[in-house]
Amino acid sequence: MDYNLxxxxxxxxxxxxxxxxSSVKIIKKYxxxxxxxxxxxxxxYLLSSQVIATKLATFDFGTWFGHEILLVAPAAAxxxxxxxxxxxxxxxxxxxxxxxxxVMIAFGTxxxxxxxxxxxxxxxxxPFFELSEAWTSIFALSVGVTIASWIAFLVCSxxxxxxxxxxxxxxxxxxxxFSGDAFLNPYIWLRSLLTDAVSLAVDSFIFVTVAFYxxxxxxxxxxxxxxxxxxxxxxxxxxxxxxxxxxxxRMLGKTDYxxxxxxxxxx
Numbered sequence: 001m002d003y004n005l006x007x008x009x010x011x012x013x014x015x016x017x018x019x020x021x022s023s024v025k026i027i028k029k030y031x032x033x034x035x036x037x038x039x040x041x042x043x044x045y046l047l048s049s050q051v052i053a054t055k056l057a058t059f060d061f062g063t064w065f066g067h068e069i070l071l072v073a074p075a076a077a078x079x080x081x082x083x084x085x086x087x088x089x090x091x092x093x094x095x096x097x098x099x100x101x102x103v104m105i106a107f108g109t110x111x112x113x114x115x116x117x118x119x120x121x122x123x124x125x126x127p128f129f130e131l132s133e134a135w136t137s138i139f140a141l142s143v144g145v146t147i148a149s150w151i152a153f154l155v156c157s158x159x160x161x162x163x164x165x166x167x168x169x170x171x172x173x174x175x176x177x178f179s180g181d182a183f184l185n186p187y188i189w190l191r192s193l194l195t196d197a198v199s200l201a202v203d204s205f206i207f208v209t210v211a212f213y214x215x216x217x218x219x220x221x222x223x224x225x226x227x228x229x230x231x232x233x234x235x236x237x238x239x240x241x242x243x244x245x246x247x248x249x250r251m252l253g254k255t256d257y258x259x260x261x262x263x264x265x266x267x
Contacts, residue, residue, distance in 0.1 A: 008078075016082065020089075020244045024251045027093055035094050039102045042086045043109050049076035049083065050113060050149070059233055071229040080203065081238035084160055084196045088245055093252065096165035103157040110153065114146055148211035152203045160199035167191040182250040192245045196238040204230040 019041050027034035053076035060070050091099040117139050125132035168175075168191050175187035182188065204227055213223040 012078065016085075016241060016244050019082075019086070020248050023089060024248060027252065035090065035098055035102075038086060038090045038093075039105055042083065042090065042102050043106050045079055045082045045086060046106050046153070047109060047113055049079040050110065052076045052079070053149075059229075071233060073226075073229045073233050077230060077233040078237060080234050081196060081200060081241050083157075084199055084238060085192075085241050085245055087157060087160055088164055088192055088195065089248055091161055091164045092168070092245075092249060096161055099161040099165070100158065103154070103161060106157075107150070107154060110150060145211050148207050148215065151210055152207035155206055156199040156203040159202060160195050163198060164191055164195045167194060182253075183246055185246075188246050188249050189242060192242050193239065196242070197235050200234040200238050201231050204234055 023034070023038055023041065026037045053074040055075040056072060057075040057077075058070060058072055059077070060068075063069070087099055087102065090102050121136055121139065125135075171187045171191065175185060178185045178187065208223055208227045208230060212218045212226060213220060
């Protein structure tokens with residue numbers, strides 16, 4: 001048994017559960033601050049993904065039909081679906097406009113993050129700092145990768161926000177008419193699964209194509225393999241984290257928070 005992977009899986013479950021439970025508690029008790037809390041989680045996931053994306057990792061899916069499924073992708077592939085999940089959580093409670101606002105706020109943090117890293121890269125290192133070259137090689141992201149990540153994030157996050165809102169609006173009457181437990185409501189599962197699968201697939205295609213084919217100049221055969229690897233991992237994790245969104249929806253119930261006034265509460 002690979003105890004390292006078991007530890008990673010345990011941390012994965014703990015973190016997504018903490019974010020889900022915390023979000024529900026804040027929204028129900030302090031609805032005016034729920035959007036800020038969810039946006040903070042959204043930004044935290046996005047910034048974390050930018051840092052750990054510098055590590056290429058192997059994902060072993062075992063042997064199927066006599067073939068070993070071993071994919072290589074940035075370690076951040078385990079976090080990308082979380083970004084889509086939190087965006088859906090914002091959209092579910094506060095609507096499409098607030099979801100788009102969260103995307104633009106998060107994008108602004110990405111621009112600042114890159115500028116801060118650039119500042120640190122160009123500050124002369126202390127003579128006794130032996131890790132200067134290693135630090136720079138890890139954090140000094142190439143222009144191509146940065147541009148590709150920005151384009152992919154904006155396109156896919158906005159696509160997710162609009163798709164989620166559209167599907168929810170179309171299926172809302174059927175969702176409300178469902179008489180069973182919310183966790184078994186197929187219309188809640190459908191909008192989360194569909195929007196995440198589409199947006200994560202588009203993200204994989206745009207990022208890898210722009211970064212490694214258009215700018216990097218790699219042969220399409222290699223680029224296609226990278227696209228497939230990222231797509232499989234992201235969509236797979238996106239499916240796995242869907243129960244947390246349904247759990248989030250179930251705990252919130254049918255209360256409408258869309259008209260919450262974002263003003264400072266008087267004590």
